[in-house]
Amino acid sequence: MLHKFSVKNFRNFSEWLCFDLTSQQYEFNENAVNEGIVRHAMIYGPNGGGKSNLGLAMVDPVLHLVDSPSYFSSLENNYLNGQKKGSIAEFVFEFRIDGAKIVYSYGKKSCTKLVYENLSIDNIHILQIDRRVSPLAKIELEGAEHLKKDVGESEISLLKYIKSNSILDDTKTNKIFFSLLKFIEGMVFFRSLNANNKGEYVGKDIGVKRLSQSIIESDSIEDFEKFLNDAGIECSLMVDIDANSNKAIYFDFGETKLEFGSAASTGTLSLGIFYFWWLRLKSGAVTFAYIDEFDAFYHHALASTIVEKIITSQAQTIVTTHNTGVMSNDLLRPDCYFVLNREIFPITELTDKELRKAHNLEKIYKGLSS
Template identity: 30%
Template sequence: MQSSGLINEGGQAKLKYEFKFGNDEIIYKYSRFANTELCDEELYINGEVVFKCDFKNSKFDFQGLSIISAETVNTKRYLNKDEMDNEYVLPFLRWLINNTTFSDNSVLIQLFEYVRKMSMITVGNDLLYSNRNFFEDLKNPIYLQSFEDFLNLMGIECKLVLQELPDGQVELYFSHKKLVPFYRTVSSGTLALTSLYQKIVSNPSLIYIDDFAAFYHYEMAEKLISFFKTKYPKCQLIMTSHNTNLMTNKIIRPDCLFILSSKGTLTALCDATERELREGHNLEKMYISGELEKYE
């Protein structure tokens, strides 16, 4: 999947997503105001228009629904005036998928399944708060062992124990001669790892992690990247970071490293220099020396 977006002078956010499933290429575009009001929406399959919705001017083109064998769908029901007068307009693509029967191999079903498994992970103000559902999961010895293995893989050598307190609640401890309360003694980095672990989902199609290395030593950040690459070999991973130590061929290819400029443009490192980048090049040194400055 590829995506792009911009904010125009009218205050609209315009977004474009490109997907490829087998031989089918899908382009989905929409724009909306900051208040989430939907302005327009378009869907293309293999270059052909499936539908166009201009909500601002109440203009709709559903002539291409036959491309996805949905020409009999009752679009008048979607355009019902009572629904369209709502402050929030339901995207037609979502309505179409929820109100039409498609075959399992339909490209729209593949799109729906992909989008459904997209995950955004943030690590922020929840660092100091334990998740009670997380403790319920840890009651399963397999899940507790999995979490312990994760911490050990990140360089935090430990043995974990979960105990039930007299009031019926459970508490997580480090196992030593005397049990050490987990949440009251760990560093902010370990708390960030714990928060991240709680949000890891099963079988994702895409994971976006914003500023994922903010709380980690650079070696741990490298281990996290390796962990995600190993755990999700078929998943598209997007990670943002200010950590220039991660600009290395050792863990990420130059064509997979991007500079996000102050103007909102993305440039791959391989396109940000006239050099033919090789494995021996020090990418971080090139960046810090200002060789890539015009793309910042």
């Protein structure tokens, strides 16, 4: 899992921002943490404070390590912080994977063009290059000895270069290296603010043009119908052929039927988008999910239901919201709730009180942030 993350000069982050996911000592809702790391987190903060940009920064490795990823086109012309022209965006990721401490840091001048890159596993430098100094790379992985160390003018990631051009030996370090790549490949940022046919996401190409296609192909129509009914949307669903000769989901009204994407409300469409990603979370295809404004179209009671579903996932998840109604020890715990406003910190730092399970976190947050 991701243990700590730092970013500088990316979009609205002109200076270093550090997000520490180290858990604290609480003896309840232990499923929210894993081996001293927050597994499920929730972030609050003002509009324009950087919640969306933080998520985009946290999944940034996908852009240069995954083939043909999906990403927002705005990243191409709005990647670097506007106050520091000519500089580079810098990132530091600290992971705990398979019991190993992994530090992956790099600097980029655009979505895919790397300037420097470093990877260490248990404090041993495995990969290193700084193109500002030399095109020569340091590569210390068994099985990669044959690779050219002089990368010339190439701005490709060393990690991707090694993955694509070598067959590494079966060593502990190499296994951890591939586990890191697998974790990054499963990282995704998604939101449904536009409520179009598949919302917006950054991550590995999901392989379908319509989200309903995955629900149909995974034979999940009945479960999707139950999910909607449990969310308070009484409906009956069926699969039929649409005007383009494709299978599609329809509301079944007996003598009539209406195509889901055309007839559903914005909130219901948003639930459909979440359900698609939920299937991927449940299957293990997603290892890390940053869900931006997850409850933008939900009733406050439904938001709690969605959080309850998210935290059953084994993936590491971070959601952003303005809804203080879900700031509760019934769902998570104090070390899982964070506030982002120029810097990011857990709500435990908002008060000198020793927060316990019986405390009303929403009341404390509103009282101290007003």
